[in-house]
Amino acid sequence: MTVRWGLIGASTIAHEWVIDAIRAAGGTVSSVMSSNAERARNYASDNGIASFTTDIDDILLDADIDAVYISTTNDLHHGQTVAAARAGKHILCEKPLALTVEDARAMRDAAARAGVVLATNHHLRNAATHTAIRDAIAAGKIGRPLSARVFHAGYLPTHLQGWRLDKPAAGGGAILDLTVHDVDALRYVLGRNPTEVVAIAQSGGMGSEGLEDSVMGVVRFEDGVIAQFHDGFTTRFVETGLEVHGTEGSLIGRNVMTQRPVGTVVLRNGDGERQLPTDGGNLYEGVIKAFHSAINEGSPSATAEDGIWSLATALAVKKAVASGAAIKVETGL
Template sequence: MKWGLIGASTIASEHVIGAIRAQGGEILSVLSSDPARGADYAARHGIGRATDDLSNLLGEAGLDAVYISTTNEKHHSQALAAIAAGKHVLCEKPLAMTLDEAAEMARAADAAGLVFATNHHLRNAGSHLAIRDLVAAGRIGRVLSARVFHAVHLPPHLQGWRINDAGAGGGVIPDITVHDADTIRFYLGEDPVEVVALAGASGMGAGVEDSVMSVWTMPSGAMVQSHESFTHPFAGSGVELHGTEGSIFGRGIMTQKPLGELDLVDAAGRHAVAFDRHDLYARSVALFVEAVAGRGRPAADGVDGVKSLAVALAVREAARTRRAVRVDYAGF
């Protein structure tokens, strides 16, 4: 498969370029709004050429798919342009700034018969796949509650617009809460119904929240407590799921790398759960490539991206209004 990178991003350089090449993919070109930066990025990563013109990239002979990792406010227009050009799309989360924009992206790709995927990396981790399988197998019985603790310290090289540019989609809610929403949906196979939340800003940045806590109600009656932050250097991260027959404890698994520990606790005691430690992004790209070939579906498709954004937007609105907010899924 021949790819174009829309965005000369850190996530592409650290994770996705390697994942594409691991599947035998070729990266033809990279788009950057800064021509000098784009040229340097292409040279450093062995990419054939750089451009600052989206139509130029999309017109590249033989181009099959694009990976979009620009700032959040650009995803919508860039994805629609790629879809109109007949290209399959793997897009970073959140898909867009608004629910209507995200829904338009997913529906446009569906109408065009193209694969449209959201790069929710966590559901590709062996640890999270194991948790989903334990829940599906009934190992903890009926799920009563879940707790997600995803308060981290955003490293300096990733701060920038994420902590000070609301117009670009900054803030911890679109950056991390959206991932946790997808992860809970992945485990439980159901969508949050209503959320309450409180958010705050510690002064790390300006104009956006850098910490949020929320509680979600699920159709099954389970309750979810979620905590995301950019400002916690020593908190650790993980998930807990508690059911009528047992509990699952995951530590250090809310990460881009195949790390962490997983335990199942039930009436017979505590049991370490082994899980595969494959590369998360390699699995995501592999499933995307298979879907393009007509075999299966992406790890997270456009609807998954719409729904995770819907939860994140509801959390932000609940924090703003200090009221319970029902989650709007734009008809999906």
């Protein structure tokens, strides 16, 4: 079956990554919605999309559209996802799923009632580097995991700044943009859920008042594993990485917290040091292929529950920043 998609949001991420991924995975993009008519028209023309609209109902009531990709601002995800589920559309939603855990659970429940797929666009699960780290941990190559470290800071390009830095009500800031990815990547490789967090945020001059543009913290996971993270928009010359350290060895991933299929993973243990094979394809094509398969059977790369876990942990980080206390991660799952 060819999956026919509607885009809710004329976003940069769809333009740069998701539209091509849908087409590479055998799907088609039928229509795009933007609240701005001129943007919708130009976006459709630039991306070879036949139809555009400013009214979400034009997409949700279109019987020729099977699935929607929601990449609007974070505050709109809940209402748009619930409406799409009620219309019988399968849904791939950008992270974070919502601005509250309660809204995210309502999205999951609406999809379940409608019998449609709801997936979270956590693309890093489809990185060959992350899968190599996960598989090495599962095979006991580093013994019992003890700690991890994620560094995911970079420089937010000018064309992506906008609401992420000047609209607190829209769900901007580094925590909801980046920390959610860290949490999901760590859950994926460790096979454990987070339990509590501590964190300190920074306003380094990019974000408006009330929005952090950098954050550091520690997440405690089940079995006592602790993970340090650094996320931010303000550092121009850094590299990204993901490390996991255990009783019998370490896994060192470099340049792996990225949208591109790049980076390396080195295993260091009693047998010495060696680079693990990390041959893999486009991360977003992996997201879309898994989503297409999930429409018939199986599971998407990241489920609604995965999105709830990453959101709940990010919100705990925000509370930890505001209170200076350790905050429990509460999902209600």
